[in-house]
Amino acid sequence: MCASKVYFADLRASVKENLPRKIVRLADMLGLDHIVPKRGLVAVKLHFGERGNTAYLRPTFVRPIVERVKSLGAYPFLTDCNTLYAGTRSDSISHLNTATRNGFSFSVVDAPIIISDGLRGGSYTTVKIGQEIVKTAYIGTDIVEADAIVSLAHFKGHDLSGFGGAIKNLGMGCASRRGKLVQHSDLSPKVTRKKCVACGECVEHCAYSAITIKDGKANIDATKCIGCGECILICSNGAINVQWNADVAMFQKKMAEYALAVLKGKEKRVALLNFLTQISPACDCCGHSDAPIVPDIGVLASTDPVAIDQASVDMVNKQKGLDASCLIGGKEAGEDKFGSLYPKVDWTVQLEHGEKIGLGRRNYELIPI
Numbered sequence: 001m002c003a004s005k006v007y008f009a010d011l012r013a014s015v016k017e018n019l020p021r022k023i024v025r026l027a028d029m030l031g032l033d034h035i036v037p038k039r040g041l042v043a044v045k046l047h048f049g050e051r052g053n054t055a056y057l058r059p060t061f062v063r064p065i066v067e068r069v070k071s072l073g074a075y076p077f078l079t080d081c082n083t084l085y086a087g088t089r090s091d092s093i094s095h096l097n098t099a100t101r102n103g104f105s106f107s108v109v110d111a112p113i114i115i116s117d118g119l120r121g122g123s124y125t126t127v128k129i130g131q132e133i134v135k136t137a138y139i140g141t142d143i144v145e146a147d148a149i150v151s152l153a154h155f156k157g158h159d160l161s162g163f164g165g166a167i168k169n170l171g172m173g174c175a176s177r178r179g180k181l182v183q184h185s186d187l188s189p190k191v192t193r194k195k196c197v198a199c200g201e202c203v204e205h206c207a208y209s210a211i212t213i214k215d216g217k218a219n220i221d222a223t224k225c226i227g228c229g230e231c232i233l234i235c236s237n238g239a240i241n242v243q244w245n246a247d248v249a250m251f252q253k254k255m256a257e258y259a260l261a262v263l264k265g266k267e268k269r270v271a272l273l274n275f276l277t278q279i280s281p282a283c284d285c286c287g288h289s290d291a292p293i294v295p296d297i298g299v300l301a302s303t304d305p306v307a308i309d310q311a312s313v314d315m316v317n318k319q320k321g322l323d324a325s326c327l328i329g330g331k332e333a334g335e336d337k338f339g340s341l342y343p344k345v346d347w348t349v350q351l352e353h354g355e356k357i358g359l360g361r362r363n364y365e366l367i368p369i
Contacts, residue, residue: 003365004307008315010298010368011277020064023273026301026369027065027150030271035303037269038073040147044111045079045169047154047284048099051088055280055289057154059103065150065273066111074148078104078113080173081140082121083285084180085230086207092119116140121177127261131357133254137261138179148269149262151305155274155312157281157293159232160187161252162338162347163316164283165309166272166302167354171259180228183254186247187227193217195239202231202240252350259305260359274300274312281326281341293327293337294319306360310351313338 009026013019036042044066049056062078069076078099082090089095092115099113106112117123117140125144127137143149153169161168172183196217203211203218210224211231218239220231231240263270276297280289297315302308316338321331330340338347355362 001361001363003363004302004304004361006300006302006304006307006311006364006366008298008300008311008366008368011296020060023061023299024064024068026299027068027271027273029367029369030301030303032068032271033072035148035269035271036069036072036074037147040074041145042069042074042076043079043116043143043146043149044069044076044152045143045149045173046152047169047173048080048089048095048104049102049284050287051098051101052287053284053289055154055156055278055292056102056284057152057275059108061275062104062152063109065152066109069150070110076111076150078109078111079116079140079143081117081143081175081180082115082177084177084184084207084226084228085285086205087230087285087287090207091121114142116142116174117176124176124178127264129257129261129264131257131260133250134182134257134261137258138176138182139174139258139262140176143174143262149266151270151272153272153274154278154284155276155316156279156283157338157341158283159342160229160248160345161255161350162342162345163309163313165274165312166305167256167259167309167350167359170262170305171255171257174262175258179258181226183251183258184227184229186250187229188222188225189220189227189229189232189240191218191220192239192241195237197237197239199237201234201236205230205234248345249349253353256350256354256359257357259354260357263359270303272302272305272308274308276300276312276315279316291322291325293321293325293341295322302364304360304364306351306354306362307364310362311364311366313347
């Protein structure tokens with residue numbers, strides 16, 4: 001099988017080439033001058049981080065990419081879509097305020113921010129893909145209308161997909177609120193009653209009033225629950241968890257199919273960068289970030305979302321786990337770090353299904369620069 005090219009830059013720098021210049025050189029290996037159309041509107045897709053999180057991608061890593069896109073005669077904008085859960089990015093006003101607080105102001109990144117699915121997440125475009133599960137996807141309108149997309153993903157762990165990389169940044173991140181709901185719709189958390197102390201935090205944070213305190217314990221109404229998973233993140237007692245069944249695999253498959261929808265019509269207009277830095281055990285959607293699970297590794301670049309994610313997880317798993325992290329098992333070099341973090345999640349599903357539907361190839365050639 002033909003291998004997809006994945007380029008790798010370590011984090012070494014010198015007086016001859018600092019890290020921002022090295023990141024641009026890495027991106028140029030993809031043929032950025034052919035990917036980015038002159039006078040085109042280029043969506044630079046990233047995660048701005050929830051307020052209180054500190055592991056998200058540094059704005060100073062974003063600016064050199066923005067400057068390079070501008071140098072090619074295009075017009076970049078930073079973008080993401082609103083969240084399902086009632087955090088600090090659930091509407092465009094809160095989202096923009098959070099992005100600014102986290103350092104993504106125009107003076108720092110030299111580009112405007114546009115939340116692609118509108119004020120309350122209702123601005124989307126239907127994209128027909130006719131896949132195994134998703135027939136029609138609901139993607140943020142401004143991402144669909146962009147001429148090209150540059151994905152800048154912070155690679156990290158994730159409680160539903162094992163890890164989050166390019167596939168998640170595209171498939172989940174570019175989906176409108178309706179699209180996110182479709183992907184989460186088969187997931188409904190459950191409460192472990194003996195752990196619940198009825199603190200009410202989950203009730204307060206549920207945007208859909210699906211949780212109440214009943215008989216001194218939290219109770220989730222499955223008919224109202226949309227499966228966004230915020231209550232899992234909020235509960236400090238570990239009393240709320242995903243019901244681990246085939247639905248988690250279904251979630252990953254939908255996410256891969258949504259990534260395919262995002263790239264429809266932009267197959268030759270996409271550049272993907274995964275940043276393997278401050279690799280946290282959980283998503284940047286959390287209002288906190290735990291200690292990294294392995295040392296910083298570097299940055300990967302490709303035009304294939306499956307290959308770059310496969311290379312990213314392989315490189316993380318080759319590392320020795322950090323003693324100061326939450327890792328209990330899987331610490332040795334070569335052991336599965338994400339499988340240790342989330343033993344009931346088979347993270348290979350998103351890669352296998354992505355390859356099956358033509359999103360990309362798991363077989364890759366790693367090319368250091």
